[in-house]
Amino acid sequence: MSTLEQMKLFMEPASIAAIGVSRRTGPGEYNLLANLVSYGYAGRLYPVNPNATEILGLPAYPDVAAVPEVTDLALISLPRALVLQAVRQCVAKGIKAIVIITQGFADADDERGTQLQNELVKMIRGTDVRVLGPNTFGIANAGLKLSSSYIPVPMEVNGVGTVSQTGGTFLGLNDIRLIGKAIDVGDMCDVDIVDALEYYEADDQTKVIALHVEGMPDAREFLRVLERVARKKPVVTLKTGRSERVAEAVQSHTGALTGSDAVWDLALRRAGATRVEDIEEMSDTLRAFLRLNPPLGTGVGITTYTGGFGIIAADACARSGLDLVRFTDRTMDGLRELSPEWLGVGNPVDIWAGVSIMGHTRKAMETAALRLVMNDPNVHAAMAVIGAFDPHMGEEHVEMIEEMARDHPEKPFVYFMYGPEFQAVRETVEATGTTLAFPTPERAFRALMHLKRHRDFLGRLPR
Amino acid sequence: MSTLEQMKLFMEPASIAAIGVSRRTGPGEYNLLANLVSYGYAGRLYPVNPNATEILGLPAYPDVAAVPEVTDLALISLPRALVLQAVRQCVAKGIKAIVIITQGFADADDERGTQLQNELVKMIRGTDVRVLGPNTFGIANAGLKLSSSYIPVPMEVNGVGTVSQTGGTFLGLNDIRLIGKAIDVGDMCDVDIVDALEYYEADDQTKVIALHVEGMPDAREFLRVLERVARKKPVVTLKTGRSERVAEAVQSHTGALTGSDAVWDLALRRAGATRVEDIEEMSDTLRAFLRLNPPLGTGVGITTYTGGFGIIAADACARSGLDLVRFTDRTMDGLRELSPEWLGVGNPVDIWAGVSIMGHTRKAMETAALRLVMNDPNVHAAMAVIGAFDPHMGEEHVEMIEEMARDHPEKPFVYFMYGPEFQAVRETVEATGTTLAFPTPERAFRALMHLKRHRDFLGRLPR
Numbered sequence: 001m002s003t004l005e006q007m008k009l010f011m012e013p014a015s016i017a018a019i020g021v022s023r024r025t026g027p028g029e030y031n032l033l034a035n036l037v038s039y040g041y042a043g044r045l046y047p048v049n050p051n052a053t054e055i056l057g058l059p060a061y062p063d064v065a066a067v068p069e070v071t072d073l074a075l076i077s078l079p080r081a082l083v084l085q086a087v088r089q090c091v092a093k094g095i096k097a098i099v100i101i102t103q104g105f106a107d108a109d110d111e112r113g114t115q116l117q118n119e120l121v122k123m124i125r126g127t128d129v130r131v132l133g134p135n136t137f138g139i140a141n142a143g144l145k146l147s148s149s150y151i152p153v154p155m156e157v158n159g160v161g162t163v164s165q166t167g168g169t170f171l172g173l174n175d176i177r178l179i180g181k182a183i184d185v186g187d188m189c190d191v192d193i194v195d196a197l198e199y200y201e202a203d204d205q206t207k208v209i210a211l212h213v214e215g216m217p218d219a220r221e222f223l224r225v226l227e228r229v230a231r232k233k234p235v236v237t238l239k240t241g242r243s244e245r246v247a248e249a250v251q252s253h254t255g256a257l258t259g260s261d262a263v264w265d266l267a268l269r270r271a272g273a274t275r276v277e278d279i280e281e282m283s284d285t286l287r288a289f290l291r292l293n294p295p296l297g298t299g300v301g302i303t304t305y306t307g308g309f310g311i312i313a314a315d316a317c318a319r320s321g322l323d324l325v326r327f328t329d330r331t332m333d334g335l336r337e338l339s340p341e342w343l344g345v346g347n348p349v350d351i352w353a354g355v356s357i358m359g360h361t362r363k364a365m366e367t368a369a370l371r372l373v374m375n376d377p378n379v380h381a382a383m384a385v386i387g388a389f390d391p392h393m394g395e396e397h398v399e400m401i402e403e404m405a406r407d408h409p410e411k412p413f414v415y416f417m418y419g420p421e422f423q424a425v426r427e428t429v430e431a432t433g434t435t436l437a438f439p440t441p442e443r444a445f446r447a448l449m450h451l452k453r454h455r456d457f458l459g460r461l462p463r
Numbered sequence: 464m465s466t467l468e469q470m471k472l473f474m475e476p477a478s479i480a481a482i483g484v485s486r487r488t489g490p491g492e493y494n495l496l497a498n499l500v501s502y503g504y505a506g507r508l509y510p511v512n513p514n515a516t517e518i519l520g521l522p523a524y525p526d527v528a529a530v531p532e533v534t535d536l537a538l539i540s541l542p543r544a545l546v547l548q549a550v551r552q553c554v555a556k557g558i559k560a561i562v563i564i565t566q567g568f569a570d571a572d573d574e575r576g577t578q579l580q581n582e583l584v585k586m587i588r589g590t591d592v593r594v595l596g597p598n599t600f601g602i603a604n605a606g607l608k609l610s611s612s613y614i615p616v617p618m619e620v621n622g623v624g625t626v627s628q629t630g631g632t633f634l635g636l637n638d639i640r641l642i643g644k645a646i647d648v649g650d651m652c653d654v655d656i657v658d659a660l661e662y663y664e665a666d667d668q669t670k671v672i673a674l675h676v677e678g679m680p681d682a683r684e685f686l687r688v689l690e691r692v693a694r695k696k697p698v699v700t701l702k703t704g705r706s707e708r709v710a711e712a713v714q715s716h717t718g719a720l721t722g723s724d725a726v727w728d729l730a731l732r733r734a735g736a737t738r739v740e741d742i743e744e745m746s747d748t749l750r751a752f753l754r755l756n757p758p759l760g761t762g763v764g765i766t767t768y769t770g771g772f773g774i775i776a777a778d779a780c781a782r783s784g785l786d787l788v789r790f791t792d793r794t795m796d797g798l799r800e801l802s803p804e805w806l807g808v809g810n811p812v813d814i815w816a817g818v819s820i821m822g823h824t825r826k827a828m829e830t831a832a833l834r835l836v837m838n839d840p841n842v843h844a845a846m847a848v849i850g851a852f853d854p855h856m857g858e859e860h861v862e863m864i865e866e867m868a869r870d871h872p873e874k875p876f877v878y879f880m881y882g883p884e885f886q887a888v889r890e891t892v893e894a895t896g897t898t899l900a901f902p903t904p905e906r907a908f909r910a911l912m913h914l915k916r917h918r919d920f921l922g923r924l925p926r
Contacts, residue, residue: 027853028824079820103816107770109807150819151852154883166771171850171882174902214774240774243781249774249809279775279881280903307570308629311677311703311712312742318706344572346712353566356613357542361491387634389614390490418742419634420617439637440743 001096006130007199009097010139010191011181013072013146015044017064017095019086020078023052030150032077032101033058039145039155046071063089070094075138075148080104083134084119091129099148100133106187107135121189130195136186137167140179143205147182155179159207159290163196165214173210174283181206192216194225201229208234208289210282211273214241215259223271230272231461234289234454237273238282239264272457274450284438284447291436292412294451297380299325301373302348303366304385305355310348313385313416313441320445322452324348325378334372338365348385349373363396370400374408381412381448383441388419394428405434412448416441464559469593470662472560473602473654474644476535476609478507480527480558482549483541486515493613495540495564496521502608502618509534526552533557538601538611543567546597547582554592562611563596569650570598584652593658599649600630603642606668610645618642622670622753626659628677636673637746644669655679657688664692671752673745674700674736678710678722686734693735694924697752697917700736701745702727735920737913747901747910754899755875757914760843762788764836765811766829767848768818773811776848776879776904783908785915787811788841797835801828811848812836826859833863837871844875844911846904851882857891868897875911879904 021033033047037056045058046067052060061067064074064086074090076083080102090098105117117134124131132138138148142155153170154177162169162182170182181203183196193213200206209229216222229235241247242261268275274289276282300322304310317324324347327335335345340357343350354365366384373382382404386393404413415437417426426437438444484496496510500519508521509530515523524530527537527549537553539546543565553561568580580597587594595601601611605618616633617640625632625645633645644666646659656676663669672692679685692698704710705724731738737752739745763785767773780787787810790798798808803820806813817828829847836845845867849856867876878900880889889900901907 030819103820104803104805107807108805110805113805151850153852164771166769166774168769168772168775168850168881171852174881177883212771214771238775240771240778242778245787246774246777246781249770249777249787249811278779278903278905280905306629306631307712308627308675308677308703309631311629311709312631312701314709314712315703315705316741318709324708324712340567342567342571342573342576344570348712356493357566387614387631389616389634418631418637420640440741442741442743 001128003195003198004202006096006128007191007195009072010099010130010132011141011183011199012144013043013097015046015069015071015073017046017048017067017071017074017090019048019064019074019076020082021047021049021055023049023055025056032075032148032150035147035149035152038152039147041146042144043146044069044071064093064095065089067093073097073099075099075101077101077150080116084116084123087120087123087131091124091127096129098129098131099136099138100131101136101138101148101150102133103135105134106189117187117189124190130191131189132183132191133186134189137170137184139184140170140182142180153179159205160210160286161200161203161206161208162210162212163193163200164210164212166212169210169212173286174280176283176286188216194222197225197229197235201232206233208236208286210286211235211237213237213239219259219267223267226273227271231458235273236282236285236289237268237275238279239268239275274454280443281446284443285450287436288447288451291434292414292448292451293410294455295380295412295448296410298323298452299378299380300445301325301327301376301379301382302385303351303369303373303382304348305350305352305387306385307350309385309387309416309418310350313383314348316441316445320442320449322381322445322449325376327373327376328378331372331376335369338368362393363400366397367400367403370404370413374404374411374413379411381414383414383416383444385416385441388417388421388425391421391424393421394425397429398432401429401432401435405432412451414438414444414448416444464591466658466661467665469559469591470654470658472535473562473593473595474604474646474662475607476506476560478509478532478534478536480509480511480530480534480537480553482511482527482537482539483545484510484512484518486512486518488519495538495611495613498610498612498615501615502610504609505607506609507532507534527556527558528552530556536560536562538562538564540564540613543576543579547579547586550583550586550594554587554590559592561592561594562599562601563594564599564601564611564613565596566598568597569652580650580652587653593654594652595646595654596649597652600633600647602647603633603645605643616642622668623673623749624663624666624669624671625673625675626656626663627673627675629675632673632675636749637743639746639749651679657685660688660692660698664695670696671749672696672698673749674698676700676702677704682722682730686730689736690734694921698736699745699748699752700731700738701742702731702738737917739913743906744909747906748913750899751910751914754897755877755911755914756873757918758843758875758911759873761786761915762841762843763908764788764790764839764842764845765848766814766832766836766845767811768813768815768850769848770813772848772850772879772881773813776846777811779904779908783905783912785844785908785912788839790836790839791841794835794839798832801831826863829860830863830866833867833876837867837874837876842874844877846877846879846907848879848904851880851884851888854884854887856884857888860892861895864892864895864898868895875914877901877907877911879907
């Protein structure tokens with residue numbers, strides 16, 4: 001069986017044996033079967049527990065041998081002393097994909113942990129059985145309403161495929177609350193980051209890959225595959241465990257070696273990955289790759305309702321590496337026509353006077369100004385700076401956003417939005433599917449720069 | 464009348480004449496009188512409009528001379544051609560504090576704007592009348608349910624005093640949605656940043672000052688006063704208009720000169736201001752100064768439910784300039800007792816195994832671990848890393864937060880919180896009044912470092 005076929009057993013199982021699930025459910029019980037039932041996982045579920053005949057309305061089996069089919073996947077969440085025996089029974093049954101959720105293997109500080117992990121590896125060596133974990137949340141696939149995490153996680157179908165060395169990412173990444181697909185590689189006794197990358201590379205539903213990596217034994221193979229995958233899909237990468245002091249903590253977390261941060265930085269850039277510094281940048285960048293087209297150049301045009309916040313946006317633009325363009329005379333003439341004659345028109349262009357003094361509606365003024373800005377040949381991306389003080393004001397932007405996406409699909413358009421109704425207004429404008437709203441201009445331009453750099457990387461590849 | 468007494472007329476007026484308010488109210492009318500009425504401003508309000516006898520249920524007056532008292536404050540929102548006449552009438556009436564909201568003076572691109580501003584300055588020279596603006600949102604004082612902004616703004620009494628060169632800050636700064644007091648100095652024809660700083664310096668309700676500055680004519684006087692004020696209250700400062708290209712936009716926004724960014728940086732640091740880079744950092748830092756005591760040293764202890772997010776927090780700690788401490792043997796022994804024997808205990812300390820394997824409740828485990836960490840003499844600040852997956856889970860933290868605030872008031876304690884229920888859980892833990900929750904550890908440690916540096920600055924002052 002190919003790696004890809006085997007990874008599909010993990011990610012797209014039609015049936016699951018859940019070994020070691022408790023009869024106890026409810027808060028504080030972290031019962032993964034209860035989670036699966038509550039999500040509405042559509043596949044066949046077989047709880048295995050020698051002390052129960054039924055759990056959550058499902059017939060329970062004393063051991064995996066008694067389960068009436070060879071399931072695609074087995075999830076093991078037993079105390080560590082019982083795990084090997086369960087794996088042996090799964091292998092005997094013919095199950096080809098096993099997730100070991102249990103902690104206390106390579107991640108443990110004692111000899112027994114290392115010994116157990118070694119035995120586990122020996123047990124599956126030479127077979128066509130693959131093991132994910134130990135010490136893992138396992139897998140998630142929102143399309144199948146499936147997550148093996150014992151913590152209930154929100155799910156939404158989207159184009160993000162996550163591979164991480166922590167289950168923390170299963171809860172979402174800041175503004176990406178909901179993960180399309182996810183793989184927590186845990187202690188990586190067998191299935192590793194490379195396997196996960198190869199799955200996402202081939203998976204049509206995955207548009208952008210989110211990679212969290214602490215360290216790994218074989219960086220060469222990883223980089224070889226990363227380089228191949230990054231040419232097909234953006235790989236937004238958070239490398240953690242960066243300082244020496246922290247490397248010790250990593251060692252005790254997953255048993256992995258971290259390596260020098262500078263070496264990682266160079267290697268990731270060379271491979272074409274998009275490296276981010278923290279989880280907020282990860283979230284912003286993933287959202288940008290999902291929603292926006294990369295700008296063809298660095299020229300930015302900004303419309304604003306307040307001079308001061310326009311300056312703040314302009315500062316952020318200058319620091320990001322993007323350029324606050326000089327508009328053409330034609331653009332300037334158009335903007336002057338919309339504004340009182342005394343207004344010093346420029347970039348950022350202040351549109352408030354057009355509303356308060358010229359009597360244009362916000363919608364008309366915003367649309368007319370943005371149309372001029374987007375038509376300017378020097379502009380490759382545009383930002384609207386707005387104060388969100390009315391939860392319904394996003395509605396007056398929808399037509400404009402649709403127009404820009406239609407007339408200038410190659411020019412990404414984003415919002416820097418401040419004020420008490422940020423969440424509500426953001427939700428409305430983002431529901432169009434073609435723009436994003438950020439609470440600071442720094443975050444917006446940083447995300448746009450990642451798109452630009454990725455485009456440049458692809459452009460430099462030999463054809 | 465002293466500057467301070469005069470600033471009180473602006474900030475704490477018992478009566479207001481609102482000159483140039485429209486009879487039209489509702490969305491799109493930006494009627495500041497309607498806002499004042501809806502906030503419930505408790506002082507006396509006199510609309511002035513020659514075409515109305517009543518506005519919003521209040522008797523209206525044809526001009527300010529007809530108003531039955533000499534009001535503490537006048538707000539002028541007339542077309543610019545009518546402003547000077549109105550100012551003249553206010554002066555004749557004996558009004559000592561005037562806000563000119565109207566745009567098109569020094570901020571305008573035409574000669575007429577400069578000329579009008581010069582005439583305005585001449586008109587009040589030698590009198591004891593002070594003018595705030597033109598081109599301003601004016602003032603806000605949540606304690607009086609007062610804001611002169613034509614955009615409705617949320618208000619909450621808190622210890623933040625804002626002085627800015629934009630009205631954008633009136634809508635709040637990211638996580639500081641609600642501003643205690645605010646002054647928008649606009650074109651600074653008269654009342655300037657120095658006057659605002661002196662008001663906040665003396666104001667008992669103001670605990671921390673938020674300063675947004677683009678540029679100013681007399682930086683020497685500003686720095687002299689800033690240095691004095693910063694010894695009494697933290698002055699969190701956002702200097703914008705940083706690059707040359709942006710400086711042009713500033714010139715057209717308020718007519719101010721920006722100056723070299725490096726010079727500003729040095730001068731602000733020397734004066735003891737806390738310089739921040741963007742509005743998110745501004746918001747985080749203000750919240751930290753309001754809520755947390757500054758750490759006595761750089762030692763940090765971290766508890767976490769996921770190894771991977773603990774590493775992410777440790778990385779952020781290392782990069783912030785704070786130190787991930789080595790716990791004492793006593794702390795380590797205590798942590799080991801709470802954990803399965805195979806767990807490699809360290810900093811960050813992973814508390815999940817204590818729950819999942821040792822059977823402690825989350826609350827008991829979290830509290831016991833944090834108690835040990837906070838008791839460690841090397842620790843000066845602590846962070847709890849938690850995944851917010853249940854909107855009610857904040858409730859189990861309240862007692863612990865209260866215990867830490869009582870037993871270790873000198874050690875700030877913060878959360879790095881991720882997951883879908885971030886907002887709900889944050890609200891609950893922050894309602895205790897003694898902790899803050901951040902969506903990234905970088906933001907948390909950056910805020911703590913600002914507290915630490917400010918404490919160090921105060922400690923270096925001669926006694």
